[in-house]
Amino acid sequence: MSAVPLRLEISHVRKSYPGVLANDDVSLAVAPGEIHAVLGENGAGKSTLMKIIFGAVKPDAGELRWNGETVQIANPQVARKLGIAMVFQHFSLFDTLTVTENIALGLDAKTDLKELAERITRTGEKYGLELEPQRHVHTLSVGERQRVEIVRALLTEPQLLILDEPTSVLTPQAVEKLFVTLRRLADEGCSILYISHKLDEIRALCHSATVMRGGRVTGNCDPRNESSASLSRMMIGDELVRLQRERNPDSQRNERKLQVNRLSLPKAHLFATELKDIECEVRAGEIVGIAGVSGNGQQELLAALSGEDQRAAPNMIMLGGKAVGDLSPNPRRAAGLGLVPEERLGRGAVPTLSLTANMLLSHQKAPYVKRGMIDFAFTRRAAASIIERFKVKAAGPDAPAKSLSGGNLQKFIVGREMERKPAVFVVAQPTWGVDVGAAAQIHGEILKLKQEGCAVLVISEELDELFALCDRLHVIAKGRLSPSIPIEQATREQVGVWMSGLWDAPAATEVGHG
């Protein structure tokens, strides 16, 4: 036998959860050095399949062959011994530990922390994933956390690397760098399973693709020969809805709903970003975007806006004319603020609680709570209506938040916050991990909010998203905010230059501070 065996061969895998068949007769094969995409809508069963390969979930039926041998992957330790590494979509890092300590936990053997820190730095530099090993994870932005996860996987020198939406929080430049890394790994013989909703990335990177829908494999193709439209048709069985962004030039005369006035905040901890003189405003019926590479003050700005950080002077943040800079989240909500944070598990939702109970995180007044009593029947109906309106795939309103796939939970949280009919809606990474169909739907709902007169602030690293949604755009860099530019005048090149902090404040086209 001269033929090289397949690196991984999966045959007839099945896995059911209460109420859902997450994987139904799934087969898939990956050769050494092959970059293989797995694509499908939110809840199609991609993560479940990857967890089965990684030994984190036990299949009900089916066979796995590794380098030609039948294997039982009982747990992730077995997977790692075989040479399988996985970067999860949800971070699996401990906040209170440093980068090095977190990575040490993922490695089986006893490790010398000093030596490990050096390896982390070296690997990070080699692959363009720079990290500061001594930093505590709670001080890192989501983009930086993603880097930790990827470096942790690379340190094990895997034969198969599974990446579950690795680029969702990376900048275009970082994605390019990552692709160089992945192609090099593949050239060295490492196989890669790549889950992503970004069809253009799949077409640029992957040699082959398996398409899933409703737990089943619905097709195989070479994505290099497909267009994004044909891939998306295979995935959702339909054409995408085109967004209609109506520019309303009069919105500049509308009432100011959110104003940030010379907001400066010193670092809350050693690795935080200091906010310097942030000035922006959002008027009723307007969508303003903030672009920028993660870790440039987005987290700090969100904390100041939400009330998690109450150190600002009252009038540094004005909500509908009310000075709220030093207030806690509840009075800000009462003043009309709706907020979707970038971390959905932990900040956006309580993982172990049902979707119904999670409604109460942002709905604590009538009709949800009456005379101090929670109206569970009403709350449950409200959760059910969000599930229906946003097409959230979940067993029902009683399903725990953690049982939802990433994109579905995101849809639920966005729906829950919109349900409050906020006067000001602040959303970070609105479509992180969300499939193309659902992203179009979330964008449509955000545009609808705008039409209803809501003032929307979108903080995102996805330039496409910002260009599709916003009327005006700012860029955040090193804790400073650029002036805003009307979207018609913005170019990717200019925004890219601004991302490194280079803008001339007085000369730039400032709108809306009149």
Ligand SMILES: Nc1ncnc2c1ncn2[C@@H]1O[C@H](COP(=O)(O)OP(=O)(O)OP(=O)(O)O)[C@@H](O)[C@H]1O
């Ligand atoms: N632990 C669990 N308990 C109950 N149901 C689950 C669990 N894990 C996954 N499911 C369900 O299985 C189905 C497949 O989920 P999976 O996470 O594999 O989808 P996915 O294709 O990775 O989606 P996404 O793109 O949103 O990450 C979903 O309907 C999900 O709600």
